[in-house]
Every structure is written in C-alpha cells, then in structure tokens.
Amino acid sequence: MVKPTDFFDAFERAALADPNAATLPDAVFRFELSGDDGGVWTLDLRKGTTSGFVTSDSGPDQDATIHVSSEDWVALTTGQLNPMRAFMGGKIRVDGDLKLAVNLPSVVNMVEGYGISVENPISAALGRARRAIAALFGPRPSVDPMPPHARGALPWLGAGRALADDPTAFFVRCRERLGDTFVVDAFGYRLFCVFSPLGVRNLWKLPEEQASKALADLTLLSHKLPLELFEGRRTLPHDLFARDDVETYLENLRNAVAFELDDLGDAGSIELFTFTKRLGHRMGLASWGGLGTLCAEELDRLIVHFEQLDASESFVHPHKAMFATATRKRRERRAMRAIEQIFIETLTKRPRLGQSDLFSRICDAWDDVPSPEREIGIARDVIVVHMGSQTNLFAAMAWTLVYALGDPSVIERLRQGDDSGLDSFSHEAIRMSQRSIVLRRVVSPIEISDEHGTYRLAPGTLVATMLSVTNRSAAPGLEHFDSDNYRGATFVRAAELPARELVTTYGHGKHTCPAHRFSTSAIRHATSELFERFELTPLFSEPQPLRRQIGGVARADRPCEVVYEARVRALNQRSEVVPKSGPASARHTRKHEAN
Numbered sequence: 001m002v003k004p005t006d007f008f009d010a011f012e013r014a015a016l017a018d019p020n021a022a023t024l025p026d027a028v029f030r031f032e033l034s035g036d037d038g039g040v041w042t043l044d045l046r047k048g049t050t051s052g053f054v055t056s057d058s059g060p061d062q063d064a065t066i067h068v069s070s071e072d073w074v075a076l077t078t079g080q081l082n083p084m085r086a087f088m089g090g091k092i093r094v095d096g097d098l099k100l101a102v103n104l105p106s107v108v109n110m111v112e113g114y115g116i117s118v119e120n121p122i123s124a125a126l127g128r129a130r131r132a133i134a135a136l137f138g139p140r141p142s143v144d145p146m147p148p149h150a151r152g153a154l155p156w157l158g159a160g161r162a163l164a165d166d167p168t169a170f171f172v173r174c175r176e177r178l179g180d181t182f183v184v185d186a187f188g189y190r191l192f193c194v195f196s197p198l199g200v201r202n203l204w205k206l207p208e209e210q211a212s213k214a215l216a217d218l219t220l221l222s223h224k225l226p227l228e229l230f231e232g233r234r235t236l237p238h239d240l241f242a243r244d245d246v247e248t249y250l251e252n253l254r255n256a257v258a259f260e261l262d263d264l265g266d267a268g269s270i271e272l273f274t275f276t277k278r279l280g281h282r283m284g285l286a287s288w289g290g291l292g293t294l295c296a297e298e299l300d301r302l303i304v305h306f307e308q309l310d311a312s313e314s315f316v317h318p319h320k321a322m323f324a325t326a327t328r329k330r331r332e333r334r335a336m337r338a339i340e341q342i343f344i345e346t347l348t349k350r351p352r353l354g355q356s357d358l359f360s361r362i363c364d365a366w367d368d369v370p371s372p373e374r375e376i377g378i379a380r381d382v383i384v385v386h387m388g389s390q391t392n393l394f395a396a397m398a399w400t401l402v403y404a405l406g407d408p409s410v411i412e413r414l415r416q417g418d419d420s421g422l423d424s425f426s427h428e429a430i431r432m433s434q435r436s437i438v439l440r441r442v443v444s445p446i447e448i449s450d451e452h453g454t455y456r457l458a459p460g461t462l463v464a465t466m467l468s469v470t471n472r473s474a475a476p477g478l479e480h481f482d483s484d485n486y487r488g489a490t491f492v493r494a495a496e497l498p499a500r501e502l503v504t505t506y507g508h509g510k511h512t513c514p515a516h517r518f519s520t521s522a523i524r525h526a527t528s529e530l531f532e533r534f535e536l537t538p539l540f541s542e543p544q545p546l547r548r549q550i551g552g553v554a555r556a557d558r559p560c561e562v563v564y565e566a567r568v569r570a571l572n573q574r575s576e577v578v579p580k581s582g583p584a585s586a587r588h589t590r591k592h593e594a595n
C-alpha cells in the first residue's frame, strides 16, 4: 500500500536529479498530514537549494502549510482525488501564501509514478514545459576561480554538439586549447573537467558525501529510466559481489556459455558484438536472474524488455534518452512491468531450492516481504544489476575476441589449455576501448586542486574526466595495443605514469567496479570456450571504438563479422588428428578462475 512517506522519499530523489525544476516555486512548503501514516514534512524549494529538499518534522520557516489527511494525500498524489474538489470540499486547507498552493500539482507531478490530475490538460502541459525550460536555462553552478571555459554559442546546447559528435576528440581538442583543467557547459550541465595527473588523482579521491557518483549516475539515468527502479530498498552489485566468492557464479557462467555455444550449431557466421550481447544477457540472467535454463525463444523475448531499459543505449544514441523523456518513459515502464510479471510468474511457481548463488542472495533480501511486492522487488533488483552489466561486459568481451583474432599465438595457447595470458589480454582490450566518462556530482561546496591552483565548486557541478583520453595518452606507446602492458589484472607500467589513476579499466578507489572479478572470469571463460569449440575466421579489418560513444566500453564503428566452424568437423575435414582438449582445458580454466 502506498504511504505518504513513499512520495516524500521519491520527491527528494527527483529533486536531487533536477534541482532547477524542483526549486521553481522558490518557497518552503510544510505538509501536516493527519491520520494513520501521517506526520509533518517540510519541502525546501527555495532557489539555490541543491540537497536536503525534504525534512520530516521541523524545517526552515514555511511560506505555506498544507493540512490534509494522509489518506486524502495518497489519493491526491496518485491521481484519484481531484485537487479542486478536495479544496472546495474542505479536504485540503492551506495556511499562508495561498498563491503558492497553485504550485502543488507541478511539485507533485515532477515525481515519476505520482501525479495530481489538473483540470486543464493544457495548463498541465505548459507547467511541464515551463519546468523543463527552467531546468535547461537556469543559472549554472559557480566555479571559483573560473578556469578556461568551453561554452558554445547557444545557452542550453553550449558545447553539446561537438561533445556529442565525438566526445574523445572534443576533450582532446579542449586540452590542446584550454589546458588540462577547464569547464564545459553542455545540455544544461556544467562539467568541471580534469585531465592533469593531480586533477585526475583528486577526482578519484573525492568522498561520496561531497561529490556523489550515485547522484551523477541518477542525473543521467533519470532521463531514460523510470525512477521507481531506484526507489525503496535495492540489492546492488556491491552487496552481491562483496564476498567475491567466485564459486557462487562460475557454474552458472559455464552453463550459460555452453547453452549459447550449443545454439550456434556446427557452422555459420556471427557479428561479434551482437553475439556477445546475447551471450552477456544469458550469462548475467543466469547469474543474478535465476534464469539459467531459458530456451532461446524465452531468452529472446526477455532480451527485448531488458534492451528497452538499457541505459547505456542513451550513451550511444542520445536521441533515445530524449525520446524516453518526451514520452514520459512509457515504453520503459511497460518493459519494467513485463519483467516484473515474468518474475511474479516464475517465482511463485518455483520452490525455494536453498541454493547459494547471486540470485539467491537477491531473493534472501526480500524474504520478509509478502507477494507480489517481493517478486516486484526481486525483479527490480535484477534489472538494476543487469543494467550495470549491459553497459560494459558484452563490449569488453567482443573487443577481447577482436584482438585475440589478430594474434594466432593467443588462440594456440588457449587450445593447448593455457589461458593464463587471457586476463592481460582482456584488460588491455578494455583499456583501448574504454569510453567511460567518470562523473561526480557536487553535493556540498568542495575544493579540488590541480597543479596550478585550487577551485571551489558549487553544488550541482559535475566533476569529470574521460578514460578514453588519458588511457591512451598518459605514457608513450599507450596509443597501441600491447598485452604486455598487463600482468593479469595489473597494469605493469603504472610506475611510469605521473599518476597511476591516469590509466584504468575498472576504476580506482571506492567506486572501483564491484563486478571486476566476475567480469574477468566471464570474459576468460567465454573466450576460451569459443576458441576451444570453433575455428573462427574474421571478415572485418581494423575496427575502431565508436566515435560518438560517451560512457562504458565502446561498441565498434563497423560490423565485426566472423565465420565459424566447429573444430572437430574442421579438423576432421583436414584429416588432422588433434585430441579434443575438453578435460585438460577444463582443468586449466578452473585453475585460473579460482585465482
């Protein structure tokens, strides 16, 4: 059952994601809700507020106080009670500035999943447009002193067009023109960009309470995804992988790879990134979705829904995020509901097996909740974990294959049962194709230094660096692929760098990828099995990371077609006698996976 507190929690999150829109009323509202689940909440919506919008009980002095029963408040915010009728019928009473109370619908309507039905749809649409415009053209957070600045001619677009066209080249050009620390205004955001050794080192050190990664992510994701996904309790990848006991996911990974490779048959052709995308879905859903035994058709149906919720798509095709915003995320919400329904159906039919894998950890976290909230909670956890995976894993796997196909000695070693070099190989492939933009959203005023000075950043600023720039330029030779740059997961040339933070695959410090070991195991296992089973012939040459990608490991700029043929068949045709290396290679694989 919806409670008033659900709305106020959701409001805080929505306001954090878009403070300009939230503070349009420029006033403080106090809500006094009577009855069961009632209480007092204060909304601080004064201009300049960037966090702590909602306080329960006492807050700053209010401009208007709204008195209503908690039951009527829930009915109002879920569109079941007409506000005018409620007001006329004495169900709502406003003390203080009555003019401000007209802002109530727009305050409530900015929270996804809630909405006060306004009498006039035109004024509702105008209200939405007004909020959107204010958010785009509102004042930008201050940076003091102001470093060189790339702002473009149009106030909202700013430098956005050049940034979206080729972000890596854009930042490289900005560095040449403006130095290693500069400000970029684009798409209504202010980015404080650092590329110098000290600047980048200090970015990675920023404490979450002052400069938040979670909030930066939410700011971007909120354009594409239903915010309900981030509400309430969530089991996050950190909780799942904290123990990092590899055995809890290896079996699921192995089965998923076997399923998918069986589906390939004896011979055919695949596009590498399309293939690894499907494989990534299969591996992920088997690991944290409890859906390891889906047949091909069931998996395909589910993938359609997950792809609809793929936030990384908006890094590659920004118009998709715009479309999602314009349609109030209707398609995304439909996909979310479809996935929830699948979990309601499968979980209520299935007995609890007392397993101990990643999925059972998610289920355990919902043990105390009745159906169907339990299944919905589980489904949303799976969606959020899977989203983290969709951004990077499949592309990392595909680039590992792309580079391996150009190096027959790696394939040969794999077939002889030696996969020891593969982790260096995958890390180097990721280093070369990383397109992640690292972002932290300033929550309270902070100071950050580079080699030339200290800057004071106001809340709302996004501190940024882009891995594709530093990963390939921090030391001579890094512009080329060389698997000797890594020993396993360790970048061996770190001592040559002016700051070790300038090169990374899975991040540094507190926000390092929680699924690092999982991903390394997944890539190693999938790659070795593929080369073990098939002879692969590439039909592509020299693919490059997609130019316009911002965020995650890049897709390729061209199709990477590969012809495959089952090895036993290929070898028989050539009348060669090579022992099928199943047991030997399986032994080796296990040895390295346990590392």
Ligand code: HEM
Residues within 6 Å of the ligand: 213, 214, 237, 238, 385, 386, 388, 389, 390, 392, 393, 396, 397, 430, 436, 437, 438, 439, 505, 506, 507, 508, 510, 511, 512, 513, 514, 515, 516, 518, 519, 553
């Ligand atoms: C090859 C695959 C992957 C690569 C290269 C990768 C890379 C990264 C990087 C660079 C970061 C740090 C970003 C930052 O600090 O701003 C990160 C964080 C994160 N990754 Fe991954 N990742 C991969 C796979 C995955 C998978 C499979 C999942 C989920 C199952 C995942 C979930 C996350 C999460 C939740 C964070 C945020 C951690 C935090 O905020 O503390 N990643 N990843």
